[in-house]
Amino acid sequence: MSAEQQDKTAVAPHGFNMSVTSGLQRYSAPYGDLVLTSVFQPVFSLSHMRAIGYEGLLRAHDAFDRPVPPLDVFGEATRIGEVLQLDRLAQFLHLENFRLLGAEREWLFLNVHPGTLTEPYHTAALLANLQRLDLPPRRVVLEVLEEQAADLDALARAIALLRERGFLIALDDFGAGNVDIGRVWQLNPDIVKLDRIMLLHAAHRADMAATLPALVALLHEAGKLVLFEGVETEQEAQLALSCNADFVQGFFFARPAPGLADAAQTRSVIAEATERFRSQTEARERGTASRLAPYVRAFERAAERLGAGEPMEEVCWNFLGLTHAARCFLLDANGRQAERNVVLRVDRAQHDARFLPLDEAQGANWLRRPYFRAALAAPGRVHVTAPYLSITEALPCVTLSMAVHVGARLCVLCGDIDWISDEPE
Missing domain, CATH: 3.30.450.20 (PAS domain)
Structure with missing residues (x-):
């Protein structure tokens, strides 16, 4: 990080706190009795053999510094009617911490509730934060979980406007519920994230293993890049390679962390997996x-x-x-x-x-x-x-x-x- 960047981040935004852990600066924010902060899950291109983006993930701790599952935090916020406010706070936190990463070209994958996208006020706040941080929309991939949308047509219109502004759109958790290719055509995302459940099925069922490459090919034919999430084992990494996936993320390649991925380690892991894939393919x-x-x-x-x-x-x-x-x-x-x-x-x-x-x-x-x-x-x-x-x-x-x-x-x-x-x- 340059001296100029350090000067810009020396003062925490209003309501935020700054900490330094292992030489890394990052912001945290209070939310009720909890303290929230960010970690980043790298997204890797198998062809480029490097991280091409980072997904912002929320981490929460209670007053005794015990971790609280993010699902519990969002579940409680939904129960008391604060899910959109919490969603905006998480976005703000991830944007601030992403700037501290020092990533120069990579995307920020930002989970957003559909309600945030369909409400003009929330969209305007997101755009204002990007402008303040000097982060162009083309650097941000908005991850949308369409099952949370109350009005799919309204969501499709909002997504179209956001793409016109330069954002990329990812359809999240595809395959976790009903696999509906019609949603892909209606929402027209740039990237489709295949849920880990599809890898788990393919690892244990021959018919799924045979079908998954065809699904990826269909999404490619529709003009969508494909990201396999939740890749945790060698077998799952080989499935991603055999399916011609564009991007991967998961513990096999790297765990969520406050900082950037280790470029040398990333290249080594992907190179070794690719070599095993080549050897196994030639043997077959x-x-x-x-x-x-x-x-x-x-x-x-x-x-x-x-x-x-x-x-x-x-x-x-x-x-x-x-x-x-x-x-x-x-x-x-x-x-x-x-x-x-x-x-x-x-x-x-x-x-x-x-x-x-x-x-x-x-x-x-x-x-x-x-x-x-x-x-x-x-x-x-x-x-x-x-x-x-x-x-x-x-x-x-x-x-x-x-x-x-x-x-x-x-x-x-x-x-x-x-x-x-x-x-x-």
Whole structure:
């Protein structure tokens, strides 16, 4: 901190007290029988490998210097009708202490009650404090918990005005209650913070672990940056990396503290986690390639025989004889399937009778499927999809495809493989 900055902070704002702990200046404020102050939880960019922001968190102590949970403080304030006043006090405290941090480029993540944003008086007070502290709105990310909003339309209008003034908006605790993507479109935040509960579910449920990357991808498609909060373990850090999260915060990377994050330690922690992610990803990819190799070889041979004029019903037998091969089918150049699926085992038709209406695929058009388009774009080689949900049986599958000339016609030969996720790779 420069001498000029120290001079500016030498006098505490009215009603605030200044203390120095471990060489760090910070403000505190009385609230009833409590003393309130700030700590800051770093927010890290996994790509930049450094802190790109700090979330202001309230800390409270009673007259005997015993910590009081912030939830209890806000709960009591809500009970006596002072939640907006306490919210403003916490904002004021975080702004003052953020200035003392000496952060030059990082954002301040500031939790705000929706009522603070929809009341012009409270918004004006926030803007006045920023102007007094010479902190531009672009340095502030307003974290909004939409479930607390009494009028969502009014909140959406207020958020739009605040974004016009330069603030960034984060939708907090997404996934903690009802996961409603409609709220994202309505409130149009810049950042969506995924609640820790989603990481906990994904760490213990394979279906959630498979779905979470798709949710992040959907939010990215909607133009939103994604922050995983509450990352506390190595497994959760790896989940964040595998989901392509933009930002993370949590005890695994750094705990809340009065001062700035240790840049060298941050870089080391993220670098080590990223290296483990690279190593694990490469091992999975090698395992998947090894698992698919016999299917690819048999499929290549089937395509070769088909191109040489052998009947479709005969060329696929070696492929379909492999353990998890499900079916083969042939598409014309427009993606239409002229004939029925070729299935070796009789029990395929009765795999799950609930989906029997989808079993007959003759006449279906698979023009929209990536495996069809990929094969036409690069004829003569086998294309392998990522695992996806097969419409035929509503089970995960991988499809092999290859464009091949059958007589004078260009066709696409396809082969489905049941993708048993718990099978060793």
